[in-house]
Amino acid sequence: MSHPPSSTPLPPGAAIGVLGGGQLGRMLALAAARLGFDTVVLTPEADSPAGRVAARTLVAEYEDADALAELAACTGVVTFEFENVPARAVAELQALTARVAPGPLALATAQDRVTEKRFFQAQGIGTAGFCPVDGPADIVAHLERLGAPALLKTRREGYDGKGQTWVEGARDAEAAFDRIGRAPAILEARVAFRRELSVIAARGWSGEIAAYPLTENQHEGGVLRRSIAPAQADAATHAAALKIARTTLERLDYVGVAGIELFETAEGLLVNEFAPRVHNSGHWTLDACEVDQFEQHVRAVAGWSLGPTTPFAAAHMHNLLGEAAEDWAALASDPAARLWLYGKREIEPGRKMGHVTRLSALG
Known part of the structure; x- marks a missing residue:
């Protein structure tokens, strides 16, 4: 396949490659299918959540040269669903002239926490x-x-x-x-923060940027348990978060959706972590926004215009960890609940098995 220039949108019927077979890849594949794209997943897992809904799965290690060559040949653009994809795999895809989004700079920045912190400080963005x-x-x-x-x-x-x-x-x-x-x-x-927030934002090949409203997040044991969106915050806080997102995406020449985790402190916002991918705290957009984060990511990497990020409802999203997913029957019968299950075969303590979102009127 000859790869179109970044300014040329991929037409429906083209294929998008995804490195990684987990739940984020699964939801990307579902979003891509709705827009008329096929998805080709490369993953070492033979029975992956993403692979079971994709048009095609290449089962191989991420640095397998033959698999990468096949992925480059049969797709118009390649993206990834987690930030620990080997950098050499991305370099090999680019050597094969594949379009990869987000690019290697974003991946390298997010893969090393020291590099990440130094990047933000170099932009004048505060961190711990x-x-x-x-x-x-x-x-x-x-x-x-x-x-x-x-x-x-x-x-x-x-x-x-x-x-x-x-x-x-x-x-x-x-x-x-x-x-x-x-x-x-x-x-x-240690940061004395009032609460944890996140901003989910996207950037297209043209430099167009779209951001969702701030999300308030609550973690337990280092794992996100629930997200509340839109977060109640003043205009200055929203503006500060958008400036952080815009600066980050522009300086990294970023294409796709990213999640930026923030601490709200008495002195303002500090960046905690940056994720170069769709983000758990953005799952509420699946049920409460005109265009959700997964469709937005597909639009961005495919070279389409970005969609609106306006919510039509307020949302409370709860992660279903481990055995909590066994309550699926009760959740499915709750008319106020929007249930998403990730197709994982084995339940393990603390494992993200799905999420449930409840909507309410915007305040």
Whole structure:
């Protein structure tokens, strides 16, 4: 397949490649199908949630040269559903002249927490205080400046509370480093925040940007449990979040939907993390917005115009973790509930099995 220039929209009937076979890929494939696209999923998992709704699945490791060549040949653009896709896979796709969105700069920035924090600080965007950590001695040395307790996270591949632990003081440094597997890490100062917010925004190939209203998020054990949208916030807070989103997407030459997690503090907004993909805290848009985040991502990477982000209802979204998904019958019979299940075969404690959204009138 010859790949069109970024200024040329993909026509219906074209195929979009997705690296990753999880629930985000599944919902991307569903959104793509509604717009007339086929989806080709590349995943190591033979029976993946995304693969079961895609037009085609390539079952291979992400760096498999033959699979990447096939993906590049049969799709008009390739995207990804999680940020830990190997950078070499994206580089190989680009060497094959495939269009990839978002691009490698966004991926590299999000894959390393130290790189991510330095990126935001370089843009004049506030973050928690931080220091790189290569061993227990670094933890001890930095605790005096950052204060205790401080949060120790692996620099790479942690998510949903995995790969992180609180360090209570210098005496806890060795044990804390053991708890994260003695991997290269980042130590972050504790933030006195009022609440956690997120902004979901999209950017197209032309530079067009569209953002959804702020979402308020509540986490337990490092895992998102519920989101409330639109968040009750003043105009200045909304404007600050939009400026952060716009700056981030423009400086990364970003194409697609991204999620930016924020801390609201007495001094303003701080960025917690950046996700170069559709985001769990944006799931409420599936049922409460004219164009949801998954359709928006498909529109963006395919070179279509971005859709409206206006909500027509307020939403409370709850993640269904582990055995909570077994209440599907009761949830399905609740006329106020909008139930989404992710097609995962095995229930595991803390695993995201689905979500349920309840709508109400906009205040």
